[in-house]
Amino acid sequence: MxxxxxxxxxxxxxxxxxxxxxxxxxxxxxxxxxxxxxxxxxxxxxxxxxxxxxxxxxxxxxxxxxxxxxxxxxxxxxxxxxxxxxxxxxxxxxxxxxxxxxxxxxxxxxxxxxxxxxxxxxxxxxxxxxxxxxxxxxxxxxxxxxxxxNCVTTGLAMALAPLRKFGIKTIMMNSYQSVSGAGYPGLSSFDITDNCIPFIKGEEEKIEKEVKKILSISPEVYAYTVRVPVMFGHLESVWLDLEQDVEIEDVIKAWADFKEVAELPSTPKQPVEYGSDNTFPQPKYAFWGNPKGMVVYTGRLKKKNGKIGFLLLVNNIVKGxxxxxxxxxxxxxxxxxxxx
Ligand SMILES: NC(=O)c1ccc[n+]([C@@H]2O[C@H](COP(=O)([O-])OP(=O)(O)OC[C@H]3O[C@@H](n4cnc5c(N)ncnc54)[C@H](OP(=O)(O)O)[C@@H]3O)[C@@H](O)[C@H]2O)c1
CATH class of the missing domain: 3.40.50.720 (NAD(P)-binding Rossmann-like Domain)
Structure with missing residues (x-):
């Protein structure tokens, strides 16, 4: 240009x-x-x-x-x-x-x-x-x-978009949200050092409203949001009830097939990246990827009693x-x- x-x-x-x-x-x-x-x-x-x-x-x-x-x-x-x-x-x-x-x-x-x-x-x-x-x-x-x-919804919507085709009936999620999500200067260090705060005003309601509006779906949503003493990156644990009986490999493939929509300078080639290592993802990877902070990372994928569970990491101030x-x-x- x-x-x-x-x-x-x-x-x-x-x-x-x-x-x-x-x-x-x-x-x-x-x-x-x-x-x-x-x-x-x-x-x-x-x-x-x-x-x-x-x-x-x-x-x-x-x-x-x-x-x-x-x-x-x-x-x-x-x-x-x-x-x-x-x-x-x-x-x-x-x-x-x-x-x-x-x-x-x-x-x-x-x-x-x-x-x-x-x-x-x-x-x-x-x-x-x-x-x-x-x-x-x-x-x-x-x-x-x-x-x-909202930053935490962005991560969730990104991980769920490729799974929409399986029919999302219920979303149960917990978040572990970094302090940068509260802006600067944000929380008092007295409140958050060595501590977690199990309430973020309005956040759980936003997740429910926004994920439905973004993805045009109407699942049951059960959310808890927690502030943790981490600088950048929100981690989220998610369990889903799906209409279809889906295997772990189907979920991994759905994320892998989810490619950029158009060649935009700030869109990663692979917007959701799955890692199978048990210690992945972690907030310390919040600025990974190209462009930095724009990739949503998923991991810890499980299937139990027909439900699919996983963790995700979104950089709240960049992608979010x-x-x-x-x-x-x-x-x-x-x-x-x-x-x-
Ligand atoms: N942090 C996140 O992860 C995140 C994620 C998604 C969305 N958001 C949303 O993004 C927005 C900004 O969040 P943030 O975390 O960056 O907040 P922040 O750190 O508190 O920054 C607010 C900015 O607005 C300016 N400002 C405050 N009052 C103003 C006024 N009356 N007139 C003009 N400018 C004013 C501040 O200027 P001064 O520095 O001079 O006070 C500062 O530049 C919020 O609506 C927030 O909900 C935040």
Missing amino acids: DKKFKVAVMGATGAVGQVFMWMLADHPWFEVSYATASASRVGLQYASTVHWVLPMEMPEQIKTIEIQEFNFEAMKEAGVQIVFSALPAEVAREAEPQLRANGFYVFSNAAAMRYDSNVPILIPETNLEKLDLIKDQGYPESGFVVTNA AAGGSIQNAEAFVERFGLRK
């Missing part, structure tokens, strides 16, 4: 915002021309104000980007078309409809608009056709909002958040023929 799309990152200093800035620093289609955070940071250079929490160096290209105020006219003057939102839900609830009304193409991580009937919760590998809902929001005459799922949004924007550009 000769000319890159100019994009804005809203909430660029948070845990998810940092992943946007890192992934967009050398993106082949997009370049950051506008970044926002809370009002006290306006006018400051990114490197001088952000508390960088990612396990890799901050790219040189983003260090001098100046934090701007949230201003539609200034964004338009900067040539912004695509907006990536890593805003807290309560801020997004006000900002995202306004961005849409002002003609911007918004790709959001926030839960604020996920459940609107004309707003897709998009995961390109699983439900690319839902992207067409943006026409119900008025595209191409107006802007639109596309959301990605910013990386997922970037992939959604790539899917939009590709599907609507906007590549110049």
Whole structure:
């Protein structure tokens, strides 16, 4: 592509915002021309104000980007078309409809608009056709909002999409979720050090609602979500009741046959990778894969009394958040023929 799309990152200093800035620093289609955070940071250079929490160096290209105020006219003057939102839900609830009304193409991580009937919760590998809902929001005459799922749901939906054909009747799952899922600064170290917290507000309800909307299925869902003292990556244990009598080999084959939907820069060739070693997967592999953090890993596969069980690992801030949004924007550009 000769000319890159100019994009804005809203909430660029948070845990998810940092992943946007890192992934967009050398993106082949997009370049950051506008970044926002809370009002006290306006006018400051990114490197001088952000508390960088990612396990890799901050790219040189983003260090001098100046934090701007949230201003539609200034964004338009900067040539912004695509907006990536890593805003807290309560801020997004006000900002995202306004961005849409002002003609911007918004790709959001926030839960604020996920459940609107004309707003897709998009995961390109699983439900690319839902992207067409943006026409119900008025595209191409107006802007639109596309959301990605809650981080823990993204991992679950990715592992389940290839198994949909077996008929998913019941999902029983427990999660072991890292602290980065609560944003920065997130939980007090006093609460989470040497400890697990067996409740994440609203999370279990989100899983049930979102997995049904994403995969267009209506299973019974039983979920527990637990916060654990791990930095990155959510582990999930899953048991399924399926309509068909499925063998372990069928599940492994279904994951292996699940390939990228289109050649998008941020989509791995093999989006779900199964490993048979008993100690796989672990959160320390959260940034594995190519692109880093975009592969969902599965393992510990079992069959017992007709049920299928397994564990999965999703990088909550990459595939489960910013990386997922970037992939959604790539899917939009590709599907609507906007590549110049
Ligand atoms: N963390 C995850 O794994 C994850 C996964 C999926 C989805 N999400 C969702 O993604 C969104 C961002 O999550 P996060 O974990 O990155 O949160 P976070 O670390 O708390 O970051 C929030 C960002 O929003 C900015 N912000 C806060 N209040 C603002 C305001 N009133 N006006 C403008 N900017 C404001 C913050 O700026 P300052 O730094 O200046 O305060 C920061 O850049 C949330 O909606 C979250 O639910 C998170």
